[in-house]
Amino acid sequence: xxxxxxxEPADAWHMTDDLHVEQGKGDPFAAAIRATRMxxxxxxxxxxxxxxVFANDAFLRLTGYERHEVxxxxxxxxxxxxxxxxxxxxxxxxxxxxxxxxxxxxxxxxDGSTFxxxxxxxxxxxxxxxxxxxxxxxxxxSDRKRSEHRITADKDRFEKAVKERTAELEAALEAQTxxxxxxxxxxxxxxxxxxxLILMQSRTVSDENLKRSLGTMLERIEALSTxxxxxxxxxxxxxxxxxxxxxxxxxxxxxxxxxxxxxxTLDLEPIVIPAEKATPVALxxxxxxxxxxxHAFKERPDGTRSGSIGIKMSQPDGHLNIEVSDDGVxxxxxxxxxxxxxRLIKSLARQLRAEIEWRDAGPGTRVVISMPNGPQPKGNQS
Amino acid sequence: MIEPLKVLIVEDEAxxxxxxxxxxxxxxxxxxxxxxxxxxxxDMVDTTQADIAFVDIHLTDGPTGIDVAEYIGDKNxxxxxxxxxxxxxxxxxxxxxxxxxxxxxxxxxTSALRxxxxxxxxxxxxxxxxxxxxxxxxxxxxxxxxx
Ligand SMILES: Nc1ncnc2c1ncn2[C@@H]1O[C@H](COP(=O)(O)OP(=O)(O)OP(=O)(O)O)[C@@H](O)[C@H]1O
Ligand SMILES: [Mg+2]
Numbered sequence: 024x025x026x027x028x029x030x031e032p033a034d035a036w037h038m039t040d041d042l043h044v045e046q047g048k049g050d051p052f053a054a055a056i057r058a059t060r061m062x063x064x065x066x067x068x069x070x071x072x073x074x075x076v077f078a079n080d081a082f083l084r085l086t087g088y089e090r091h092e093v094x095x096x097x098x099x100x101x102x103x104x105x106x107x108x109x110x111x112x113x114x115x116x117x118x119x120x121x122x123x124x125x126x127x128x129x130x131x132x133x134d135g136s137t138f139x140x141x142x143x144x145x146x147x148x149x150x151x152x153x154x155x156x157x158x159x160x161x162x163x164x165s166d167r168k169r170s171e172h173r174i175t176a177d178k179d180r181f182e183k184a185v186k187e188r189t190a191e192l193e194a195a196l197e198a199q200t201x202x203x204x205x206x207x208x209x210x211x212x213x214x215x216x217x218x219x220l221i222l223m224q225s226r227t228v229s230d231e232n233l234k235r236s237l238g239t240m241l242e243r244i245e246a247l248s249t250x251x252x253x254x255x256x257x258x259x260x261x262x263x264x265x266x267x268x269x270x271x272x273x274x275x276x277x278x279x280x281x282x283x284x285x286x287x288t289l290d291l292e293p294i295v296i297p298a299e300k301a302t303p304v305a306l307x308x309x310x311x312x313x314x315x316x317x318h319a320f321k322e323r324p325d326g327t328r329s330g331s332i333g334i335k336m337s338q339p340d341g342h343l344n345i346e347v348s349d350d351g352v353x354x355x356x357x358x359x360x361x362x363x364x365x366r367l368i369k370s371l372a373r374q375l376r377a378e379i380e381w382r383d384a385g386p387g388t389r390v391v392i393s394m395p396n397g398p399q400p401k402g403n404q405s
Numbered sequence: 406m407i408e409p410l411k412v413l414i415v416e417d418e419a420x421x422x423x424x425x426x427x428x429x430x431x432x433x434x435x436x437x438x439x440x441x442x443x444x445x446x447x448d449m450v451d452t453t454q455a456d457i458a459f460v461d462i463h464l465t466d467g468p469t470g471i472d473v474a475e476y477i478g479d480k481n482x483x484x485x486x487x488x489x490x491x492x493x494x495x496x497x498x499x500x501x502x503x504x505x506x507x508x509x510x511x512x513x514x515t516s517a518l519r520x521x522x523x524x525x526x527x528x529x530x531x532x533x534x535x536x537x538x539x540x541x542x543x544x545x546x547x548x549x550x551x552x
Pocket of ligand 1: 239310314315317318319349351352353354356357362363364365366388
């Protein structure tokens with residue numbers, strides 16, 4: 024574009040005179056508009072189709088048109104096929120309602136190339152409030168738009184990557200959960216098989232001592248079975264509810280012994296422990312309850328051996344306390360530590376870093392266990 | 406005395422079927438048949454009269470225990486699932502009474518048999534529901550309505 028030629032065209036002053044009758048030649052305001060690097064036009068809504076009545080040089084440089092090509096025309100020649108319909112509608116509405124508008128719109132130069140135009144339109148009224156002109160300024164914001172597009176594209180790409188990675192991780196987790204269920208299924212089936220083998224074997228044995236021994240073994244394995252059954256019933260496989268376990272265990276052992284004259288007294292807070300502690304805790308409780316069942320109650324003249332067995336579980340300040348008590352004969356006559364059951368209990372206690380104590384409960388025995396246990400997860404206390 | 410139950414066992418593990426048969430007989434009931442697959446089970450359902458069928462979910466021909474339950478449907482038997490994977494059972498339980506979770510204990514199973522005998526012969530059952538036994542939602546409503 025020839026700067027010199029467009030700078031002072033013959034009719035430029037005339038145009039300015041047309042605009043503001045009050046402001047003539049040499050008016051510094053009009054001169055500033057003509058010379059500014061900001062593209063500006065003025066349109067006359069009182070004429071047919073709101074034509075451009077003034078366009079500064081910056082507008083001509085921006086759009087590539089000659090002045091005579093734009094003056095007298097409606098601005099819509101700047102629009103093209105990819106101009107946003109919504110933005111066009113906004114411009115129309117602003118003109119119809121005589122309001123300000125600031126909008127980004129894709130516009131076309133004379134040579135067909137495009138640029139992003141940050142358009143500002145404002146109505147100009149005279150003292151009486153009558154609409155005189157529309158003033159419009161154009162700013163080429165193609166660079167900003169490009170980086171905006173790049174940011175959006177980057178964001179889309181990033182979001183897509185995150186989504187893909189999440190899907191991969193979810194699939195991996197699902198595969199692992201399936202595997203866990205499969206392994207769990209096998210462990211449970213095998214425990215069932217082991218119990219079955221012992222049970223079937225013990226039925227063929229006539230020696231009473233051997234039968235009893237197999238019976239004790241079955242009890243221990245069934246305690247493990249009960250742990251496994253309970254462990255995977257809950258949603259969270261890493262935690263184990265000891266109180267629910269104790270309830271299952273005592274009802275199982277009492278039913279199996281057929282000793283309906285023994286009365287269970289349970290005082291169980293809901294307490295969960297980490298899954299890795301489930302087996303040792305369960306085995307320990309099983310040993311203590313079976314001991315009470317087997318040894319605590321002396322036969323009465325009528326052949327019954329009645330009494331009560333209590334299990335109490337509580338959780339004061341980060342500790343798990345378990346008490347297994349009976350109101351039987353007490354342990355004054357007990358033969359010492361040589362037997363397997365006692366050794367097992369004590370070793371399990373060591374493994375759990377638990378303190379265990381046998382107390383004379385007069386009548387009977389009270390075994391008190393206390394071990395560290397972390398804080399309870401939320402929502403598990405009722 | 407309540408009349409004992411006639412039991413059909415649908416289980417692919419021979420050892421577990423044997424043990425179950427022993428426990429069923431010890432409790433005074435009788436076993437009318439043992440099937441290890443869907444086909445065998447169908448055949449047995451058609452040719453025998455059972456009060457109750459204990460059905461494992463996983464059989465020799467795949468996870469067809471549900472199909473067995475559906476086949477038994479409203480023929481005269483009732484179904485109790487027996488599985489190490491109770492999560493596999495559909496929500497509607499295919500019409501079954503409930504599920505005995507494996508591994509069960511000897512006394513858990515014996516108690517379940519007593520509970521089921523009461524439920525089948527003189528519903529609703531009066532003895533306590535055994536540990537490891539879960540009722541289907543439908544039977545929960547009939548046999549153990551919330552007080
Ligand atoms: N609650 C109790 N009341 C009375 N005596 C008990 C009680 N608990 C244990 N005893 C005594 O302590 C002894 C040792 O018990 P322990 O559990 O070690 O052996 P056991 O039960 O005889 O055999 P097993 O090794 O199969 O457990 C028992 O033989 C019994 O005399
Ligand atoms: Mg012992």
